[in-house]
Amino acid sequence: MAGCQKDSEAELVGDWQSRATFEGSGRSHCATFVIGNKGYVVGGTNGTSVLRNEVYEYDHIANAWKSDLRPFPGIARQQAVGFSLNGKGYVGTGWGWIGSGKEAELQTLRDFWKYDPTNDAWIEVAPLPKEAKIRRGAIAFSLQVNNKWYGFVGCGYTDVPDKEYLLDFWQFNPDGTTVDDNGDSWEGAWTKVYGYSGKKRLGAAVFVLDNKAYICNGENPSSVFEFLRFDPNASESEKWIKLRTMADANKDEDYDDDYGTLARAFGVAYVVNVDGQLRGHIVGGNKNGSANWEYDHREDLWVQRTSFINNQSNKSSREGMISFSFPETGRAFVGLGRATPAYNDDLWEFIPLIDDDVYSDIYQ
Secondary structure, eight states, rough: OOOOOGGGGGGGGOOEEEEESSSSSBBBOEEEETTTTTTEEEEOOTTTTTEOOOEEEETTTTEEOOOOSOEEEEEEEESEEEEEETTTTEEEEEEESSSSSGEEEEEEBBBEEEEEETTTTHHHHHHHEEEOOOBBBBBBEEEEETEEEEEEEEEEEESSSOOOOOOEEEEEHHHHHHHHTTTOOOEEEEEEEEOOOOOBSOEEEEEETTTEEEOOOOEEEEEOOOOOOOOOSOOOOGSEOOOOSSOOOTTTTTTTTTTTGGGOOOOOEEEETTTTEEEEEEEOOOSSOOOOEEEEEETEEEEEEOOOOOTTOOOOOOSSSSEETTTTTTTTEEEOOOETTTOOEEEEEETTTTOOOOOHHHHH
């Protein structure tokens, strides 16, 4: 006798294992950055009218949170971006309340702030220039250009002067200086990055491999399937490269037949060591949020891995999660986020190339 059953999840590999619970209240759409062995969470929301300004530190070696850090001094916000340069963290843009009481308005922002973990101090630095529209739901990352580190911010959504999805990118030089119209001097300087010809998008995701940024997902307002690679050290014609579409777009090939759950916005990307090779991943989002995909940049192919969280067949779909990637140890962590109507406070580590183990999920 012979028999079969369809169980695609059983064929997927990788395990989500529980880590230390976030010490603050559950939240989503926070800004994050990584410095050394520690990840930082800034701001976020418990609901549209409840925005946060707390700062938390996660030590991934000790598996411990620290909650007594100096609060973010700018306007409390959600959908901000974060990146790190030279041992400092940078947070800016986003969506916050201006004013108080009945006069308060939810406005999109352009300011930026620098955090120094050595003395737990924040200072305001140069905002995005006036040529760059204010934005929320953008993406940010750090890359070396001619052996010097720069920050990059791009895409997102603006509502001033008109509602518009954005595609421009800006490079931040931490050693530069900006003088505003009032003659005030600000640390840091922004310059426009030319050559991006991709789709305008809100809620995209980005991961970095071999000093190249891989930009994927988002909405405009429907799903964006375009996938790009940015290499700031390449020739002008090679800086921005369009990779294979993240959808079943090639009817003559079968590599993308299962790409139906790649689409999402407000998911997160992370990088983890897979058999000695760093690989990019995406998970979470407002569509297909539990589906977890791994990218092989050598082959330009996506492979589905064990869904988030998947313990006891619980596939948790969330948007606005956080992620920390630690390339030196090859480890990555994902958590928090909103699963309507709940805001979560859990944190999980993805372990590649092993079978999903519900017991380690529960008791780790």
